[in-house]
Amino acid sequence: MSSTDRGGASEVVSGALGHADALYNLARWLARDPIEAEDLVQETFTRALAAAHQFEAGSNLKAWLFRILRNAYLDSRRRSKTEAAELQVENVDDIGPAVETVDESQAAQIRAVVADEIAQAVRALPEIWRTVVILDLEGLTESEMASVLGCAEGTVKSRLSRARAVLRERLAPHRP
């Protein structure tokens, strides 16, 4: 093992537990229930320890752990035939409001929503958009999100923009 490897592994060992809350939060927005979310987090830590030597010292540990968690989530879904089929057809990147109409009342409507309403709106997003919204709230850059999702930065930007447009529309529907 090189000194770089040891440094990366050491960072994983010393820092990963500090991200348990953030990982569990993402898991709750992905999983069907709290039990599945706990399993996902535990699987993430198992995989992280096994792959600790691959972590590049000095890079973003939280983003690295998010990537492991999301891969674990996708693996669990693929094990289910039905859900694997759903994953294959869930190509949402072409979906989105065609022409956005915004008026001055929309901001006020959004400011009036309660936690339950915004939670439902986020929960109703397609998984890939929901993930981008949560990662953005966690403070990841577009580059880091792209690394988590295995896509280009431009794709991340587009998904985040579309997800936010759908959220605005759901929380403050335009009334012509």
Place this chain on the structure above:
Amino acid sequence: MDCSKVRELSVDLQRGTLAAEPDGEARAHLLTCAACRAHAEAERALSDALEAKLPRFAAPIGLQRRLAAGWPASGSTARAPRRLWTRGRGIAAAAALSTALAVVVGGTTAVVVQDHADARRVTEEAVNDHLRMLGGAPLAQVTGGLHEVKPWFGGKLDFAPTVGFAGNSDFPLQGGAVEPFLDRRAAVFVYKRRLHTASLFVVPADGLTFPATVRAQTIHGFSLALWRSGEQGYALVSDLSLPELLDLQKLIASP
């Protein structure tokens, strides 16, 4: 710069991450375009709502214990792990967070002492349990008010919750429930305020950190008030504003 480009850059503009030139062009456009100003304001409102109101789930204490128990000490070499973390296994080996939890961050070791850890787990349990109530935990019918709720608790709890506020027109009482709260059962009273829900958890305070006087805070976008009265601890949680939550707290705590 045209409207579609300005809207594309709206979030970056809001966050101040644009380079000087596009930042200036976008701001100049906003001065002359009411529709894009409305769009930018809606984007800002959405950011504020997501940051302040979207529930953020904290890892349950049991999960944290299992992770800590299976994780190597800092300074040791990471090795291929055994699968020790399946729920229900390895818990006995976990170091109890209620005594002390050594958290290793960035090479330094910080010890979270008992009171701090206890207070944190009470606040996080209260918020998590409130989310469970929002998620549809069943409520007892209370068409007759408190005198129907309190007998309903009989046989389900090993203590009699002391709550005298039967609700009013501002904060109508919706129902009662019995829910797990850390290592014990809580009597839950659910009140409404317009579209908002407030959950009051009442537990025997023995062994938990409840302050003698009311302590209010916001956590993960929720308002929370904790206090102790006699032998019972009270946790009131809602997405109401903190002042409104404290209005309800005064009604509940008044004799």
